[in-house]
Amino acid sequence: xxxDEISTIKEMPNNDYFVSGHGACPGCGVxxxxxxxxxxxxxDTTVYVPASxxxxxxxxxxxxxxxxxxxxxxxxxxxxVITGIKAAQRRRxxxxxxxxxxxxxxxxxxxxxxxxxxxxxxxxVLYICVDNEAYMNTGIQRSGSTPFGAWTTTTPVGKVTQGxxxxxxxxxxxxxxxDPEYAATLSIAHYNDFIRKVxxxxxxxxxRFLHVLTPCxxxxxxxxxxxVEIAKLAVETxxxxxxxxxxxxxxxxxxxxTMRPVTEYLHMQGRFRHMxxxxxxxxxxxLCAKWYYHYGHDVEQPACAIYNGEKELHFDGDPLHGx
Amino acid sequence: MVMKALSADHAVAxxxxxxxxxxxxxxPITPQTLIMELLAEFISNGELDADLIPAESxxxxxxxxxxxxxxxxxxxxxxxxxxxxxMHEMLYAVPQNRLPxxxxxxxxxxxxxxxxxxxxxxxxxxxESGWMQVYVEDSQEALDMTLQAYRIAEDERVLLPVMVxxxxxxxxxxxxxVEVPEQGEVDAFLPAFVPRSSLDPSEPVMMNPIxxxxxxxxxxxxxxxxxxxxxxxxxxxxxxxxxxxxxxYGGLIDEYMxxxxxxxxxxxxxxxxxxxxxxxxxxxxxxxxxLIKLRFxxxxxxxxxxRACSGLKALGVFDRSVSFNRYGPVFTEVSGSLCGxxxxxxxxxGGLGGRDITVRDMRKVFSLIEASVEEGKVKRVYWHGLRExxx
Ligand SMILES: Cc1ncc(C[n+]2csc(CCOP(=O)(O)OP(=O)(O)O)c2C)c(N)n1
Ligand code: SF4
Numbered sequence: 001x002x003x004d005e006i007s008t009i010k011e012m013p014n015n016d017y018f019v020s021g022h023g024a025c026p027g028c029g030v031x032x033x034x035x036x037x038x039x040x041x042x043x044d045t046t047v048y049v050p051a052s053x054x055x056x057x058x059x060x061x062x063x064x065x066x067x068x069x070x071x072x073x074x075x076x077x078x079x080x081v082i083t084g085i086k087a088a089q090r091r092r093x094x095x096x097x098x099x100x101x102x103x104x105x106x107x108x109x110x111x112x113x114x115x116x117x118x119x120x121x122x123x124x125v126l127y128i129c130v131d132n133e134a135y136m137n138t139g140i141q142r143s144g145s146t147p148f149g150a151w152t153t154t155t156p157v158g159k160v161t162q163g164x165x166x167x168x169x170x171x172x173x174x175x176x177x178x179d180p181e182y183a184a185t186l187s188i189a190h191y192n193d194f195i196r197k198v199x200x201x202x203x204x205x206x207x208r209f210l211h212v213l214t215p216c217x218x219x220x221x222x223x224x225x226x227x228v229e230i231a232k233l234a235v236e237t238x239x240x241x242x243x244x245x246x247x248x249x250x251x252x253x254x255x256x257x258t259m260r261p262v263t264e265y266l267h268m269q270g271r272f273r274h275m276x277x278x279x280x281x282x283x284x285x286x287l288c289a290k291w292y293y294h295y296g297h298d299v300e301q302p303a304c305a306i307y308n309g310e311k312e313l314h315f316d317g318d319p320l321h322g323x
Numbered sequence: 324m325v326m327k328a329l330s331a332d333h334a335v336a337x338x339x340x341x342x343x344x345x346x347x348x349x350x351p352i353t354p355q356t357l358i359m360e361l362l363a364e365f366i367s368n369g370e371l372d373a374d375l376i377p378a379e380s381x382x383x384x385x386x387x388x389x390x391x392x393x394x395x396x397x398x399x400x401x402x403x404x405x406x407x408x409x410m411h412e413m414l415y416a417v418p419q420n421r422l423p424x425x426x427x428x429x430x431x432x433x434x435x436x437x438x439x440x441x442x443x444x445x446x447x448x449x450x451e452s453g454w455m456q457v458y459v460e461d462s463q464e465a466l467d468m469t470l471q472a473y474r475i476a477e478d479e480r481v482l483l484p485v486m487v488x489x490x491x492x493x494x495x496x497x498x499x500x501v502e503v504p505e506q507g508e509v510d511a512f513l514p515a516f517v518p519r520s521s522l523d524p525s526e527p528v529m530m531n532p533i534x535x536x537x538x539x540x541x542x543x544x545x546x547x548x549x550x551x552x553x554x555x556x557x558x559x560x561x562x563x564x565x566x567x568x569x570x571x572y573g574g575l576i577d578e579y580m581x582x583x584x585x586x587x588x589x590x591x592x593x594x595x596x597x598x599x600x601x602x603x604x605x606x607x608x609x610x611x612x613x614l615i616k617l618r619f620x621x622x623x624x625x626x627x628x629x630r631a632c633s634g635l636k637a638l639g640v641f642d643r644s645v646s647f648n649r650y651g652p653v654f655t656e657v658s659g660s661l662c663g664x665x666x667x668x669x670x671x672x673g674g675l676g677g678r679d680i681t682v683r684d685m686r687k688v689f690s691l692i693e694a695s696v697e698e699g700k701v702k703r704v705y706w707h708g709l710r711e712x713x714x
Contacts, residue, residue, distance in 0.1 A: 044524045048390070059532040069522040070529045071393055073416040077386035080348075080378055084390020084398075085522055087346045087374045091396050096524050114386065117379030 005199055006040055009191045013039055022065035023057040027224030029214030029231065030054050030130045032188045034101060037128065037210075040198040043068060044096030046089065048082050050111065051075035052103035053137045053216075054130065076110040078102040079118030082125040090124070097202055099126040104145035105135040108171050119178035119207045126201050126208045129171065132216035140219045144169035147239065148283050149266075149275045152219075157274040167286055172211055176245050181206030184244035184253070187213055189232035193242055193253050200244075213240045221270025230268050237265040238287045241294045252294060259301035262287055324508075329501040331465040331494040332357035335401065335427050335487070337501075338469025340371045341509040344399035344425075346391035348376040348384040352406040353439045354491040355429040359401065381406035385413035392422035393530055395521030397473065400424070403491060404431035404445040411449070417484045418453025419546055420531050421519070423476035424484040425469065426454075430592065430643075431491040432676050440677020441490040443592070444644035447620070447652045453546055455485040455553060456620040458591040462499040465489050467570060470504075474513050474560045481553045482519065483546075490593040490643075492677060504568055512567045550622050557619065575624035577616040578631055580606060584613025586692045587632065588671075589657055590641040591617040594680050598641065601685035612689050617653065625660040637667045639692035643674045650704055669695045673707035684708065 006012055018038040024031035030053055038045070046069045049055040055072045058065035073081060078100035086098040102111055107129040118125060134152050135141040142152040147168045151157050155164040175183050182204050184197040194212075201208040213234055215227040222230060234240035235256060242254040262284050266272035275283075288304035329337065336358050339347070349359040365371035378384045384400055392398040402410060407428050417424055432438060433445040443458075450456055455475065459465045465487070472485040489495060520528050534542060558574040565571030577595075580602050581587060590598045595616040605612045615631055617624070632638055638661070642651025650658075654670035661668065671688045674680045684707055691705055 046394075046522050046524055056533055059529060061529075061532040061534045061538055064529040064532065066529070067527060068524055069527045070532075071390070071522060072531045072533070073386065073389055074412055077383060077413070080383035080386035081390040083376060083378070083383075084346065084348065084387035084392075085394045086390075087376060087387070088391040088394020088396040088398075089522070091345050091374070092394070092523075094523055094525075113379055114383050117383055120379075121377070 005203070006195055007192070007199065008195065012036070012195065015039065017041070017043060017045065017067045018058070019065055019067060021063070023060070024053070025217045025224070027217045027227045029188055029216060029227050030132060031057070032227065033130050033186070033212045033214050036194065037198055038066070038068070040195060041097050041099060041202055046085055046096065046098045048072070048078060048085065048098070048100045050078045050100070050102050050106045051137065052106055053132070054101060054103070056137055075106055077114050078106060078111050079114035079116070079123075079127060082127065083118050083121070083123045086123060086125050097126055099128060101128045101130060103136070104129060104131040104133060105143045108144035108169050112174070115175070116178065119175060119180055119209070122181070122207050124205050124207070126210070128210045128212065130212050130214045132214045132219055133168070134216070134219050136216050136219045145171070148286065149272055149279045151271045151274065162274050162276070162279070163272070175209045176250065178207070179248065180209055180245070182244070182246050183209040183211070185211045185213075185240065185242055187231050187235055187240060187242060189228045190235065190242060190254055197244060197253070219271070222268060226268055230265070233260070233265040233268065236260045237262045238291045239265050241290070243294065255295055255299050257299065259291055259299060259303055261303040324505060325503050327501050327503050328498050329462050330357060330496050330498050331459070331462040331489050332429065332496065333361050334462040334466035334501050335469050336361035336365065337503050338466040339399045340365050341504060341506060342399070342470055342473050342513055343371070343397065344373055345396040346374050346376065346387070346398045348378045348387035348391070348400050350378055350381045350384045350402070350406060352381070352403045354431060354495040355401045355403040355406070355427070357495065358427060381409040382413060385410040388424050389413060389416050389420070389422060392417070392424045393420065393522050395518035395523065397516040398424045399426070401427040401429065403429040404433045407445050407449065408433055414449055414452040414454060416531060419542060421482035421549075422484060423473070423482055423516070425472045425476055425487065426484065427469070427487045427489065429491045429495045430488055437676055439491065441493050441593070442644055442675055442677065443488070446486065446488045447644050449486065450620050450652070453483065453550070454621065455483050455550070456488060457485065457618055458488045458620065459494070460593055460595045460616065461494065462497070462501045463570070464572060465494065466501055466503070467564065467568070467572070470509060470513055471560050471564055474563070475553065475556055477516055478556045478560070479519065481549060481556050483549055483553060488592070493593045508567060512564065554622050554624070557622070572618060575619045575622065576627050576631060577618060579614040579616065581613035581615065581631055583611060585611040585636045586638070586689060587613040587615055587635055588639045588641060588685075588688060588692060589615045589617050589628075589653065591620070591653065592643065594641055594643065594674060597680050597682055598685045600682045601689060604682065605686065605689055610689070610693070620656070623656055623660065628657060628660045629664060632661055632664065632666050635666050637669070637692050637696045639669045639671050639688055641671045641673065641688065645672055645675070654704070667695050670704040671707055672704065678708060680707075
């Protein structure tokens with residue numbers, strides 16, 4: 001680690017390359033993540049942003065929230081465009097990070113092919129997915145990233161079905177299948193871990209992938225002041241896990257003390273308020289399996305203990321209503 | 324200069340090598356693949372210093388090209404048909420950002436009722452994308468226009484992408500004698516690319532932001548003017564090329580036997596050679612026919628055609644694609660240019676799906692053009708070689 005590397009929040013520079021004045025909603029997780037990522041990546045950075053909330057709130061001609069070079073073209077091509085930029089800059093002797101910052105739709109779904117292409121070719125680029133778990137820019141439609149049960153405008157709460165019926169796609173597994181140079185999950189609530197991972201990604205060369213959970217106020221139906229708290233609860237309940245992958249191995253970078261019931265996380269978000277006990281059970285069970293996969297038996301999991309004892313989970317009444 | 328026996332695909336690859344393109348994203352599709360294969364060979368033998376990027380789709384090919392060109396290096400790619408269609412979205416990102424990418428499209432049928440043979444219905448729809456489009460007739464012109472395309476595209480007054488279109492198989496896979504210029508001659512004709520602005524952290528720029536309605540009209544207007552202004556550059560570059568290499572192509576259109584012609588045909592691509600042979604035969608028989616080889620579909624030679632066609636008794640247009648709205652696209656464009664000129668125009672649709680066009684077919688086309696005056700038939704469309712269903 002060199003002297004100018006940042007490892008904790010105290011060492012964070014206050015030199016912004018993603019500046020205020022942009023049009024994100026108050027409390028936007030994407031804006032929080034990108035602002036901090038850009039502080040760490042610094043001035044030698046070239047940014048590509050595909051169609052998403054981020055491009056719309058940060059690059060309305062003639063203004064730009066980025067103080068670095070910025071390009072936008074389309075929705076599904078982040079992996080490819082950053083490949084081209086890097087090839088040109090390498091040939092011209094320009095050093096620095098070429099980064100693509102895409103939403104979950106632009107990464108999990110329509111952009112998956114270009115992502116896979118860039119990862120397979122082992123392009124020397126940084127790909128960051130800011131994951132707000134739906135197509136937010138077009139008004140909250142479900143994506144491959146939307147969690148089970150969540151309301152979106154295309155997974156409405158109707159008489160026959162309520163919310164999304166499928167589980168969240170595991171895009172990290174897909175990326176890791178390409179054996180990238182580096183891949184990590186980040187949370188806007190786990191600051192030092194966040195900084196360390198962005199730093200690491202910045203200083204490595206080869207294909208690097210960062211996946212950040214970015215709460216969305218209107219899309220998740222939350223309070224603007226709660227975004228960081230929600231991101232924290234995501235980790236404590238297992239809805240988000242913090243780990244990194246390098247040199248062929250994945251390891252947890254943060255282990256919660258005990259697993260909190262998922263309802264604590266769902267409770268804070270209007271998008272889950274309709275979920276009935278069956279759906280809550282289904283989600284909790286899925287989370288328990290995921291929890292063992294990530295943490296083994298190292299961490300206490302009272303919620304799963306009930307499940308393991310082959311007792312059905314029972315939530316008191318209808319805990320989410322009234323959020 | 325060395326003389327080589329080259330297919331048009333290989334002639335293009337030689338052109339790209341001589342132009343020293345630096346980033347070449349590629350994806351295979353017949354009948355384009357020969358271009359990429361030869362370029363890959365040049366690179367792996369150290370004869371061309373470039374990055375060949377094997378992207379995972381044509382959409383990504385054009386996305387890589389946009390990134391590389393915005394990153395400030397000379398960029399080349401080639402495609403055909405389905406590949407061009409898959410690029411469609413990305414084609415639109417290029418002209419408005421003034422990225423001088425050169426791409427060869429080897430014309431091939433697109434979609435259903437098609438195979439892998441020549442038809443212009445892949446590139447014709449893309450004439451609305453803001454790319455310049457030139458159609459070539461032989462392997463020499465394919466190589467020469469690859470070089471000219473870079474000089475036109477990178478000219479400060481233009482800064483637009485150029486699509487060089489050539490007929491699949493008829494040209495792409497047919498070996499002809501081609502003069503391959505020396506590297507030194509090409510370097511003198513085509514200086515190294517210096518981008519006007521590019522993605523470089525030492526001088527940050529924002530490219531292709533979201534544009535509110537207050538500015539879009541002006542940006543579109545600038546692009547339209549650039550396309551219009553490129554006409555002069557096309558002519559100047561052709562003249563400079565002629566001075567350097569001894570071959571000129573006439574710029575936007577190439578006229579043959581038009582001085583005293585009373586009847587003429589407009590045609591693009593390889594069919595021009597066939598039509599020229601028909602003109603020679605008919606002239607020998609004393610008929611006053613001429614030929615206009617339409618080279619550029621964008622910028623469309625409105626003024627050049629009005630001048631070349633004034634005084635004609637009748638004009639025909641040969642279309643190697645259909646708009647499914649009675650006429651072919653070239654006919655519609657020509658009619659727009661000649662509106663009010665009083666010259667009767669007929670449309671001749673033929674060569675679809677790569678079907679052969681013979682000198683006999685072209686003689687028939689000229690006869691129909693001549694007849695169109697006598698019979699007073701204006702704006703009729705003929706499908707050549709059509710076998711109509713019986714009963
Ligand atoms: C090819 C294409 N299809 C659809 C769209 C419309 N569109 C623009 S942004 C967007 C959703 C973006 O979702 P995501 O990637 O999750 O980013 P977010 O806005 O949620 O941050 C969609 C569907 C588009 N721009 N291009
Ligand atoms: S809709 Fe969500 S992601 Fe988009 S700007 Fe608002 S908070 Fe951010």
